[in-house]
Amino acid sequence: MTRFAFDIHATDGKARTGTIRMERGEIRTPAFMPVGTAATVKAMKVEDVRAAGADIILGNTYHLMLRPGAERVARLGGLHKFMGWDRPILTDSGGYQVMSLSDLRKITEEGVTFASHLDGSRHMLSPERSMEIQRLLGSDIVMCFDECPRADQPRDAIEKSMEMSMRWARRSRDAFDAGGDHAARSALFGIQQGALDEGLRKASADALADIGFDGYAIGGLAVGEGQEAMFATLDFAPGQLPADRPRYLMGVGKPDDLVGAVERGVDMFDCVLPTRSGRNGQAFTWNGPLNLRNARHAEDTGPLDERCPCPVCTKYSRAYLNHLHKSGEMLGAMLLTEHNLWFYQQLMAGMRAAIADGKFTDFASGFRRDYFNH
Numbered sequence: 408m409t410r411f412a413f414d415i416h417a418t419d420g421k422a423r424t425g426t427i428r429m430e431r432g433e434i435r436t437p438a439f440m441p442v443g444t445a446a447t448v449k450a451m452k453v454e455d456v457r458a459a460g461a462d463i464i465l466g467n468t469y470h471l472m473l474r475p476g477a478e479r480v481a482r483l484g485g486l487h488k489f490m491g492w493d494r495p496i497l498t499d500s501g502g503y504q505v506m507s508l509s510d511l512r513k514i515t516e517e518g519v520t521f522a523s524h525l526d527g528s529r530h531m532l533s534p535e536r537s538m539e540i541q542r543l544l545g546s547d548i549v550m551c552f553d554e555c556p557r558a559d560q561p562r563d564a565i566e567k568s569m570e571m572s573m574r575w576a577r578r579s580r581d582a583f584d585a586g587g588d589h590a591a592r593s594a595l596f597g598i599q600q601g602a603l604d605e606g607l608r609k610a611s612a613d614a615l616a617d618i619g620f621d622g623y624a625i626g627g628l629a630v631g632e633g634q635e636a637m638f639a640t641l642d643f644a645p646g647q648l649p650a651d652r653p654r655y656l657m658g659v660g661k662p663d664d665l666v667g668a669v670e671r672g673v674d675m676f677d678c679v680l681p682t683r684s685g686r687n688g689q690a691f692t693w694n695g696p697l698n699l700r701n702a703r704h705a706e707d708t709g710p711l712d713e714r715c716p717c718p719v720c721t722k723y724s725r726a727y728l729n730h731l732h733k734s735g736e737m738l739g740a741m742l743l744t745e746h747n748l749w750f751y752q753q754l755m756a757g758m759r760a761a762i763a764d765g766k767f768t769d770f771a772s773g774f775r776r777d778y779f780n781h
């Protein structure tokens with residue numbers, strides 16, 4: 408049984424396509440992971456997430472530790488059994504969401520103490536506790552506990568934060584390795600920090616490679632710096648990481664972000680955008696985003712996207728989706744989320760096929776022509 412293997416089948420420029428093999432299934436890369444924050448990909452049944460083409464989903468340590476609690480999930484047989492998803496799950500470390508969601512944070516070398524955004528109760532996260540929670544959940548791909556500083560801080564603050572994250576990466580590695588059977592069946596990813604600074608990114612990449620991980624995430628991007636600055640950083644950051652391991656850009660992104668990041672050598676992504684947008688009336692299509700609340704769709708009998716083979720586009724009209732969203736009907740959120748997840752997975756499949764055929768440049772320029780000129 409394979410614990411974790413990554414084979415790159417083809418490259419085209421910096422873009423790569425391959426397969427990650429794990430006990431619970433294969434992950435085709437470039438891969439998009441739908442976000443299942445609270446043990447659910449919002450508004451979707453897991454069988455429909457799979458039907459859309461997802462090989463792996465993401466769970467959030469911060470949310471699950473607070474509700475229903477990691478120990479409870481473990482007593483109930485683990486996150487896979489709890490939510491009915493039997494394929495790989497990646498869990499984040501909780502670090503990023505503690506910084507963005509909780510109140511009264513106190514960060515020390517030991518870890519972070521904070522108050523729950525739900526009820527104000529006091530909690531602690533450290534590299535050791537984060538590894539324990541991810542083990543209790545039964546995660547397949549475990550993320551190191553790190554600090555994600557705001558990108559607009561001075562360089563010395565970014566450097567100090569990155570260096571602490573690298574010490575936390577070492578502690579995460581040691582705590583993960585002590586996890587017995589879970590460590591023997593799952594993988595651990597390190598997270599590169601260093602904001603937009605090439606030298607700090609390199610120092611972080613070297614520190615992580617020295618510890619050794621199954622895959623490497625690029626953290627600290629998509630935190631408000633804008634696409635131009637993100638792409639400028641991705642011009643060098645992926646190439647600093649070990650070439651034979653998957654590279655995961657955390658929290659990204661819009662369809663055009665994904666194409667630009669794959670072009671720069673990224674293999675894995677997660678983002679709430681397709682699911683959150685689906686609940687807000689926004690659909691992604693090959694001809695750009697659409698707001699289904701707009702009155703221009705009220706008598707449009709056509710599908711959301713002529714090119715989309717999803718169960719929504721083959722059955723329902725824009726007029727019906729407009730009505731559901733104007734009326735606040737929950738089916739509107741469900742149908743738009745389903746289409747958006749299909750669209751994201753079709754985009755990834757299109758990129759994988761184009762890389763395999765050596766035609767990624769054509770694919771990317773065709774995508775941008777259709778997506779931005781509508």
Ligand SMILES: [Zn+2]
Binds near residue numbers: 711718750
């Ligand atoms: Zn569709």
